[in-house]
Amino acid sequence: MIEADSVWYSYSDKAVLKGASLSIGNGITVLVGPNGAGKTTLLKVMAGIYRPDSGRVFIDEEDLWACPPPRRVELRRRVVYVHEKPIVLRGSVFFNVCYGLMLRGLDREEVRRRALEVMEKLGIKALAWKNARELSAGQAQLMVLARALAVEPKYLLLDEPLANLDKENRELVLGLLEVLKSKGLGVGVATHDKLLALRIADKIALMEEGRVVVEGSPRDLKDYL
Amino acid sequence: MSFMEEVVEIAFRSLAVSGLATLMASIWSIPLAAVLTHSKSRFCRTVLDVLNAMIGVPTVLIGLLLYLLLSRTGPLGIFNLLYTPLAISFGQAILITPLLISLAAEHLGRVRESVSELALSLGATRVQMATTVIREAGPQLVSTALVAFNRAIGELGVALMVGGDIRRFTRVMTTAIALEVEKGEFELALALGGILLFITILVTVAVRAFGRVR
Numbered sequence: 001m002i003e004a005d006s007v008w009y010s011y012s013d014k015a016v017l018k019g020a021s022l023s024i025g026n027g028i029t030v031l032v033g034p035n036g037a038g039k040t041t042l043l044k045v046m047a048g049i050y051r052p053d054s055g056r057v058f059i060d061e062e063d064l065w066a067c068p069p070p071r072r073v074e075l076r077r078r079v080v081y082v083h084e085k086p087i088v089l090r091g092s093v094f095f096n097v098c099y100g101l102m103l104r105g106l107d108r109e110e111v112r113r114r115a116l117e118v119m120e121k122l123g124i125k126a127l128a129w130k131n132a133r134e135l136s137a138g139q140a141q142l143m144v145l146a147r148a149l150a151v152e153p154k155y156l157l158l159d160e161p162l163a164n165l166d167k168e169n170r171e172l173v174l175g176l177l178e179v180l181k182s183k184g185l186g187v188g189v190a191t192h193d194k195l196l197a198l199r200i201a202d203k204i205a206l207m208e209e210g211r212v213v214v215e216g217s218p219r220d221l222k223d224y225l
Numbered sequence: 226m227s228f229m230e231e232v233v234e235i236a237f238r239s240l241a242v243s244g245l246a247t248l249m250a251s252i253w254s255i256p257l258a259a260v261l262t263h264s265k266s267r268f269c270r271t272v273l274d275v276l277n278a279m280i281g282v283p284t285v286l287i288g289l290l291l292y293l294l295l296s297r298t299g300p301l302g303i304f305n306l307l308y309t310p311l312a313i314s315f316g317q318a319i320l321i322t323p324l325l326i327s328l329a330a331e332h333l334g335r336v337r338e339s340v341s342e343l344a345l346s347l348g349a350t351r352v353q354m355a356t357t358v359i360r361e362a363g364p365q366l367v368s369t370a371l372v373a374f375n376r377a378i379g380e381l382g383v384a385l386m387v388g389g390d391i392r393r394f395t396r397v398m399t400t401a402i403a404l405e406v407e408k409g410e411f412e413l414a415l416a417l418g419g420i421l422l423f424i425t426i427l428v429t430v431a432v433r434a435f436g437r438v439r
Contacts, residue, residue, distance in 0.1 A: 049345045069351075077348035087343040090361055100347035151347065 001025040002046050002079060002155055002186065007055035009041055016041045018210035019055065024155060024188040028181055030197040031190045033207030039190035040084065042207070043157045046188065047081035048072065059155075077104065080153040084160040084190075086140040093119075093135065093143050094128040100151040118150045123172065137164035145173065155186040162196065174200060198222065226393075232413065236420045239397040242310050243378040246317035250325050251370050258329035259355065262337055273330055279323040284382030291316045291387045308389040313397065316383035321373040328372065332365035333358060368435035375428045379421065 002024045009017040016038045022031070024046065031039045044050045046057060048064050057064045059075040067075060080100070089096050097119055101111040119125040122142045127135065135143060141164045148156060162170045177200060180187060191197060197204050198218045205215040206224055214224060226234075261269045293299050295307040306312040340361045344354040359366070381399040388395035390404055398417045405414035 044342075044346075047346055049342055073348060073350050076345070080348075081346040083343070083346070087339050089340070089343070089357070090363075103344070103347055103349050103353050147347070 001058075001060065002188070003058040004042060004046050004052075005056045005058065007042070007045055007052040007057065009038075009045055009050055009052050016210055017045065017052070017055075020207070020211050021055075022046070022205050022212050022215070024157070024186050026181075026184055026186050027202035028177060028187045028189060028200050029203045029205065030201035031188065031205050031207055031212075032192065032194055032197045035192065037207040038210040039192075039207050040159050042212075043081055043159055043188060043190050047079045047157050048076040049081060077151070078154040079157060080148040080151060080155070081157040082144055082148045082159060082161065084163055086137070086144040086164075088132045088135070088140055088143070091132060092129050093124065093132045096132045096143055097146045097150055100147055104151065114150050114152075115146075118146045121149075121176070122146045138166055138169055141165055142169060142173075145176075149176075149180075153185070155188065156180065157188040157190075159190045160192075161189060162191075162193070228413065228416075232416050232420070234393070235396055235398055235401050235417060238310065238395075239378055239399075239421075240424070242313050242384075242397055243317055243374055245311075245314040246321065246377045247370055247374040249314065250318040250321045250373060254322050254325035255329050255359075255366060258326045259333055259359070261326070262330045262334040273327065276323040277327050280327060282320075282323070284320055284380045285386065286382075287316060287320050288383040288386030291319070291383065295387060307387060308391060308395060310388070310395055313384050313388040313395060316387045317377040317380060320380060320383055321377050324376060325369060325373045328369040329362075329366055332362045332369060336362040336365075364435040368432045371428050371432045371435070375425055375432075378424060 004020055004022050006019045006021055007017050008015060008019060018038075020038060020042050022029075022042060031042065033039050041050065045052050048057065048059070051065055056066075059078060062071075062075055064072060064075055089099060094115060097115040098111050101114055106114075116125060116128070119128060122145060124139065124142050124146060127139060127143070132140070132143060141161070145161070161173060165173060177187060177189075181202075189197075189200070201218050203215060204218055204221045205212045206221065207213065214221065261273055291312070292307070294301045295304070295312055296302055297307070306315070337358050340358050341354050344357045349357065379399065381403060384390075384395075384397050384400050385403070388397065388400060390396050390400040396404075398421045402414045402417050402421070405411065405417075
């Protein structure tokens with residue numbers, strides 16, 4: 001389980017998170033709230049990308065920022081955060097999908113096998129040798145998802161994962177989330193789409209002004225949304 | 226020595242001297258630019274502002290300072306570097322350092338923000354993160370080095386003051402052109418000017434090509 005405990009975070013002098021607490025365990029936890037509520041920042045803090053100004057982040061019950069740096073890297077490798085706007089590295093689609101695997105020092109054959117396997121699942125194997133910066137927004141979104149899944153994380157944090165996808169690919173990704181959930185993966189999704197939250201979530205957390213104001217099952221929160 | 230041999234020798238010396246200057250300056254400037262962009266402290270921002278302001282420092286001023294440093298009675302006089310090709314390389318390296326740091330910092334800063342987040346999100350160590358940022362900024366850094374090389378090969382003040390324009394030893398294209406014009410020998414000056422222009426255009430084309438790499 002990933003837990004954020006009374007987390008504060010500021011950009012320059014502007015506090016974006018003001019004591020936010022949330023836990024993401026098995027199943028799909030959807031974070032909903034208006035723009036600027038702090039959803040993205042909270043996910044980045046929970047992924048260990050940002051260090052909170054105060055408060056703590058636990059990954060599988062270990063305090064991330066109290067660990068020595070090598071242990072922190074090990075803990076961070078259990079979590080993958082996928083940005084709303086796909087970040088594409090210079091090179092082919094295949095290289096991009098392999099990147100996370102290469103960071104883990106896996107052997108070349110294993111990297112290749114896992115990358116091709118996940119690309120096949122997401123229907124982008126035919127794009128493998130295409131320049132990644134020439135992909136459409138939807139293709140790029142699938143590529144970054146493939147890059148995240150290739151490393152087989154224990155927790156997957158997705159920021160507006162359906163933002164650039166057409167109807168067909170939305171269904172593909174939603175189906176994939178169900179599969180991941182059934183495999184016991186913990187998924188955190190930030191979105192402002194309340195209908196999506198009601199459709200896929202096992203747990204919904206509503207954020208406002210840097211805090212999680214209420215959380216519960218979709219049934220419990222239906223009236224809030 | 227024939228006219229052609231002399232032209233070729235001077236051209237190759239210029240390329241070697243300015244190439245070495247660019248290499249030396251890149252070795253210290255690019256890591257320094259990475260450090261300055263990584264830190265968000267006020268001190269680092271001030272250093273970058275000062276370096277930006279120093280891009281336009283007159284080459285003769287740097288030549289004069291280096292002359293004082295390298296002359297026999299100067300603090301670095303014991304190395305006997307004055308009037309050697311190495312002194313010119315060293316001087317040109319100092320001349321292009323602010324330009325290299327400013328441009329590299331700009332490119333690295335642009336790449337760093339998004340790429341370092343991506344690297345961290347996929348479990349990179351700090352070293353892996355830095356390597357990824359440099360890899361992503363690679364073509365722009367090469368293009369920056371080429372811009373600096375163009376500045377170095379085209380400068381006159383440093384080459385004249387610390388090189389001394391010694392025939393078959395420290396004479397480079399710019400000092401040779403100045404000397405030949407002074408003597409009224411326009412043939413050699415024009416030949417060297419043509420080569421200098423060709424190199425400058427070639428490098429500019431390469432800079433644009435690297436800038437377009439996606």
